[in-house]
Amino acid sequence: MLRNLNLDDFGIYEGISETIVTTNRGWATNAAPMGIIRRKDKLFIRIFKGSTTYNNVLSEKVLVANITWDPLTIVNSTFSDLKDSEFQNVNFNSRTFATLKKAQCWVAFECTNTKLTSESFVTELVPIRTHINKCIIRAPNRGLFGIIEACIHATRYRLTNDEKYLKLIKAYGDIVEKCGGENEKEAIKLLYSYL
Numbered sequence: 001m002l003r004n005l006n007l008d009d010f011g012i013y014e015g016i017s018e019t020i021v022t023t024n025r026g027w028a029t030n031a032a033p034m035g036i037i038r039r040k041d042k043l044f045i046r047i048f049k050g051s052t053t054y055n056n057v058l059s060e061k062v063l064v065a066n067i068t069w070d071p072l073t074i075v076n077s078t079f080s081d082l083k084d085s086e087f088q089n090v091n092f093n094s095r096t097f098a099t100l101k102k103a104q105c106w107v108a109f110e111c112t113n114t115k116l117t118s119e120s121f122v123t124e125l126v127p128i129r130t131h132i133n134k135c136i137i138r139a140p141n142r143g144l145f146g147i148i149e150a151c152i153h154a155t156r157y158r159l160t161n162d163e164k165y166l167k168l169i170k171a172y173g174d175i176v177e178k179c180g181g182e183n184e185k186e187a188i189k190l191l192y193s194y195l
């Protein structure tokens with residue numbers, strides 16, 4: 001456990017922070033967008049059944065939360081597997097942790113007090129290692145936020161096939177077209193291709 005860690009320094013503020021959670025079982029690495037929930041200095045994650053992340057976290061009891069503003073990584077990790085070359089394995093505490101090379105920073109957590117329900121589990125996150133690659137100063141961009149919202153609606157669409165989500169994805173896609181840069185525009189095209 002890291003004492004006196006200031007979570008703000010790693011971009012994890014109160015509320016829900018959207019991160020890319022990397023996990024591994026042996027050499028098999030996985031990445032998926034997941035929200036880290038912070039209330040004061042307590043951190044949690046809720047993971048729904050059916051994902052690789054769900055199985056890996058239940059089995060290994062650790063995860064890494066990577067902070068990135070890269071829209072293509074967000075879309076690709078939602079719908080497919082990232083390439084092996086996008087991961088960087090880091091060894092500590094006699095274990096191997098998968099992290100994202102492109103992350104601005106990452107925090108590795110031990111998962112404790114796990115509470116299972118029929119459709120998900122909630123687990124408390126205790127920071128055990130941190131790393132900062134680079135600081136990016138970037139004004140809020142509605143195109144990037146549009147990518148995040150569109151990805152969330154796309155995961156709901158995949159689960160339910162409810163057409164209302166297609167309308168929401170299109171509405172956020174229009175914002176991406178209006179406010180995003182080239183990367184966000186490429187990312188929304190990629191997202192449409194996964195639907």
Ligand SMILES: Cc1cc2nc3c(=O)[nH]c(=O)nc-3n(C[C@H](O)[C@H](O)[C@H](O)COP(=O)(O)O)c2cc1C
Pocket residue numbers: 018030031032033034035036046047048049050051052053054077078079148151152155
């Ligand atoms: C921005 C964003 C946040 C998400 N947050 C969560 C979350 O907190 N918990 C969860 O179970 N799924 C969450 N998801 C859905 C998973 O990322 C999605 O089911 C993913 O396909 C799981 O991938 P995996 O099977 O490789 O683990 C989120 C998706 C997005 C786009």
